[in-house]
Amino acid sequence: MLDNLSLRHKIPLRIALLILLVAVAVSGSILLRAHEVFEEDLKLSSANMGRILSRSLTSALLHDDVWRAYEVINTPSSLSGTQGALQAKIVLVLDRNRQIYVSTKPDQYPILSELDSADDELAALSRKLDDALSLEPQLITGPPFRNLYVITPIESDGVLLGTLIMGYSEEIFTQRFTTFAGRAALTTLLIFVLLVPVAAYWGRHFAEPLVDLASCMSRVGSETAESLECDLLEIRGNDELAQLNRQFRLMLAELRDKADLERQMVAAERLAAIGRFTAGIAHEINNPLGGMLNATNTLRRHGKLDPLTAKTVNLLERGLMQIRDTVSALLVEAKTESHPLTHQDVDDTRTLVTPVAAGLSVQIDWHNELTGEIELASTLVRQVLLNLLLNAIQATGEKGQIACSVRCVNDTLCIEVRNSGEQMSDETIAHLFEPFVTGHDSGRGLGLWVTYQIVTGLNGTIEVSSGRADTLFSVHLPLPLQEAA
Amino acid sequence: MKRRTLLAAFLAAGATGSLGLRSVQAKTGQMRIGITPVFLDNQTGFIDRWRGYLESRLDRPIVFKQRSTYRQIMDMLLGDELDFAWICGYPYLRYQHALELVAVPLYHGEPLYQSYLIVHADDRRTGSIADLKGRVFAYSDPDSNSGFLVPQYQISALGEDRETFFRKSFFTWAHEKVVTAVATGLADGGAVDGYVWDTLAVRNPELAGRTRIVSKSRKFGFPPIVASRTAQRGDTLALKQTLFGMANDPEGVLLLRELNLDGFSEQDIALFNGIGDLIDALSMG
Numbered sequence: 001m002l003d004n005l006s007l008r009h010k011i012p013l014r015i016a017l018l019i020l021l022v023a024v025a026v027s028g029s030i031l032l033r034a035h036e037v038f039e040e041d042l043k044l045s046s047a048n049m050g051r052i053l054s055r056s057l058t059s060a061l062l063h064d065d066v067w068r069a070y071e072v073i074n075t076p077s078s079l080s081g082t083q084g085a086l087q088a089k090i091v092l093v094l095d096r097n098r099q100i101y102v103s104t105k106p107d108q109y110p111i112l113s114e115l116d117s118a119d120d121e122l123a124a125l126s127r128k129l130d131d132a133l134s135l136e137p138q139l140i141t142g143p144p145f146r147n148l149y150v151i152t153p154i155e156s157d158g159v160l161l162g163t164l165i166m167g168y169s170e171e172i173f174t175q176r177f178t179t180f181a182g183r184a185a186l187t188t189l190l191i192f193v194l195l196v197p198v199a200a201y202w203g204r205h206f207a208e209p210l211v212d213l214a215s216c217m218s219r220v221g222s223e224t225a226e227s228l229e230c231d232l233l234e235i236r237g238n239d240e241l242a243q244l245n246r247q248f249r250l251m252l253a254e255l256r257d258k259a260d261l262e263r264q265m266v267a268a269e270r271l272a273a274i275g276r277f278t279a280g281i282a283h284e285i286n287n288p289l290g291g292m293l294n295a296t297n298t299l300r301r302h303g304k305l306d307p308l309t310a311k312t313v314n315l316l317e318r319g320l321m322q323i324r325d326t327v328s329a330l331l332v333e334a335k336t337e338s339h340p341l342t343h344q345d346v347d348d349t350r351t352l353v354t355p356v357a358a359g360l361s362v363q364i365d366w367h368n369e370l371t372g373e374i375e376l377a378s379t380l381v382r383q384v385l386l387n388l389l390l391n392a393i394q395a396t397g398e399k400g401q402i403a404c405s406v407r408c409v410n411d412t413l414c415i416e417v418r419n420s421g422e423q424m425s426d427e428t429i430a431h432l433f434e435p436f437v438t439g440h441d442s443g444r445g446l447g448l449w450v451t452y453q454i455v456t457g458l459n460g461t462i463e464v465s466s467g468r469a470d471t472l473f474s475v476h477l478p479l480p481l482q483e484a485a
Numbered sequence: 486m487k488r489r490t491l492l493a494a495f496l497a498a499g500a501t502g503s504l505g506l507r508s509v510q511a512k513t514g515q516m517r518i519g520i521t522p523v524f525l526d527n528q529t530g531f532i533d534r535w536r537g538y539l540e541s542r543l544d545r546p547i548v549f550k551q552r553s554t555y556r557q558i559m560d561m562l563l564g565d566e567l568d569f570a571w572i573c574g575y576p577y578l579r580y581q582h583a584l585e586l587v588a589v590p591l592y593h594g595e596p597l598y599q600s601y602l603i604v605h606a607d608d609r610r611t612g613s614i615a616d617l618k619g620r621v622f623a624y625s626d627p628d629s630n631s632g633f634l635v636p637q638y639q640i641s642a643l644g645e646d647r648e649t650f651f652r653k654s655f656f657t658w659a660h661e662k663v664v665t666a667v668a669t670g671l672a673d674g675g676a677v678d679g680y681v682w683d684t685l686a687v688r689n690p691e692l693a694g695r696t697r698i699v700s701k702s703r704k705f706g707f708p709p710i711v712a713s714r715t716a717q718r719g720d721t722l723a724l725k726q727t728l729f730g731m732a733n734d735p736e737g738v739l740l741l742r743e744l745n746l747d748g749f750s751e752q753d754i755a756l757f758n759g760i761g762d763l764i765d766a767l768s769m770g
Contacts, residue, residue: 064655065655065656066653066655067623067655067656067657067658067666067671070666070671102671105670106669106670106671107669107670110621110670110673111621111653111671111672112621112652112653
């Protein structure tokens with residue numbers, strides 16, 4: 001379940017978990033150390049208290065002064081006003097016979113009673129006393145003892161007078177430690193609460209680009225490259241994420257280019273096939289057509305035709321002529337002999353279309369930048385320019401705008417014709433250069449076909465891009481270098 | 486009986502003799518008064534007020550000296566380190582040859598008090614000191630009548646050995662602490678000055694309430710204020726008059742109330758005959 005969670009949540013969760021782990025680990029180690037310190041402190045203080053009391057008890061025991069001994073062992077508890085002071089729960093003084101000499105709780109541990117008979121814990125302690133006695137305070141803790149016991153011998157000049165036993169409740173320790181632990185837990189929680197928003201921010205900051213990338217990537221394949229619009233923000237820097245982002249955007253761009261190229265190739269191949277097909281048909285038609293035209297010509301020249309026949313021959317001749325015109329229009333001859341292209345040739349074309357444009361109040365923005373002679377057949381270039389202009393006038397309609405630019409850039413002749421007509425659909429563009437395709441009622445739909453045939457015949461390219469504002473036809477024709485050299 | 490009368494006669498002679506000898510001492514000299522735990526001697530504030538009162542009435546500096554045991558005060562008294570002291574009737578009788586009776590406090594209108602035998606309030610069984618045989622017992626001071634002599638006599642009267650009657654006995658060096666020892670269970674029983682117990686019952690009812698009076702002894706002469714050999718005749722008389730006058734003086738009455746006493750009175754050594762009987766009985770046994 002966690003595996004399916006978005007990075008958007010997973011990363012902040014993991015950071016939060018990490019913070020929690022670190023906080024708990026740090027607090028834990030501090031607590032552990034505090035535990036040791038508290039324990040040491042308790043042992044040290046109680047041992048010191050044992051030493052002090054045992055010294056004070058020496059003279060009381062020497063003089064058999066029970067009351068004095070009682071006052072001495074009660075001294076610490078009479079100072080109990082101070083908060084958190086180390087307070088013995090029970091203090092016992094044993095005489096040489098291990099009988100209770102005096103205690104802070106005489107009702108429970110009366111004078112001269114046996115330690116063994118007091119309670120289980122003290123009975124166990126009594127057995128411990130049999131072990132070798134040192135002159136230093138001895139600490140006894142751990143099971144079966146619920147309390148911490150400090151056993152200090154009371155001696156005078158090397159003679160053992162008695163034994164001081166102080167019992168400290170583990171509760172003192174537990175209480176101090178619990179208070180401390182509570183405070184530590186609170187601090188941990190506070191740190192966690194303060195850092196979680198930071199974790200959330202960092203996590204999101206880190207996850208967001210990945211999430212965007214993933215969602216965009218999931219669309220690759222299911223959508224076409226052209227329609228794939230991803231708002232991928234560029235990431236600064238050069239870390240892996242930025243690299244990934246950059247590479248992905250590069251990949252998208254390449255995918256788009258590839259799709260473009262494929263589309264162009266398909267279109268070019270189709271047009272080439274159509275070209276071969278139409279050329280084949282045209283040749284098949286041209287042969288009998290020439291024969292038929294010869295026949296009608298012979299008929300008119302040598303025969304005395306009656307009016308009806310003459311009228312019929314005329315009718316035949318006109319029909320055949322129309323077929324010949326159409327077929328010859330389909331067969332574009334790219335190798336026509338012609339003089340090189342000049343500035344004037346281009347301007348002549350302008351003169352040709354001006355009346356048409358004026359009829360529709362279309363404005364033409366003209367940029368003719370040609371100088372000198374260009375080694376391209378002027379007839380063909382003029383044909384191309386004329387077709388593009390007429391097409392533009394038709395597309396832009398009344399009071400439209402046309403911009404035309406002809407110039408040479410790096411051994412390439414660039415012709416750009418821009419019109420302000422309606423945007424063309426992708427479908428229209430895909431079949432734009434095919435014969436008999438027309439966006440309007442008038443015309444045969446051969447203008448762009450012819451243009452395309454001429455351009456490809458001259459090893460050039462023609463591209464169309466149609467936007468909301470305008471439609472641009474750009475033609476690139478390479479200049480024949482070998483002839484120039 | 487004969488011995489005490491003789492001693493008294495000797496003391497009277499000594500006292501009159503000292504009058505002429507030491508009257509030359511400056512009137513403005515310091516007056517040293519020793520106090521023992523015959524009363525609640527842990528009230529420093531009260532002692533200071535009383536000292537101030539006596540100073541203003543006697544028109545001379547007064548020093549109160551407190552010691553933790555009767556013995557120390559007695560040593561100072563006999564060693565001429567004190568002029569006066571408030572001591573127990575028992576040491577007074579023992580050293581009557583060197584001391585002069587100055588005044589005896591009046592408690593409940595008479596110069597008498599009792600010794601109380603007390604046990605813990607939870608001990609409902611003990612009916613007399615005989616029931617405490619083999620137990621732990623708290624005496625106040627070996628030089629105290631009520632806190633030592635009386636229970637010692639009672640044990641003797643039972644025909645028991647005073648040394649072994651109790652399993653364990655100890656001194657607390659003050660009557661109030663006997664009450665504490667019994668109240669906390671440190672001792673099973675204790676002997677205490679009745680006047681101290683009564684006063685504690687008013688001042689610290691919580692502590693006194695944790696003990697129960699088993700029996701009260703017969704009445705004895707109240708712990709007296711005595712003069713040492715160093716005390717000048719004039720001082721003794723002046724102190725006597727000041728003490729006697731406290732009951733008629735508003736300021737003195739307030740102090741007496743704090744002491745839980747009615748006043749001070751002139752008494753004869755015969756007042757302490759009861760204590761003398763105990764001494765005799767015990768020294769015979």
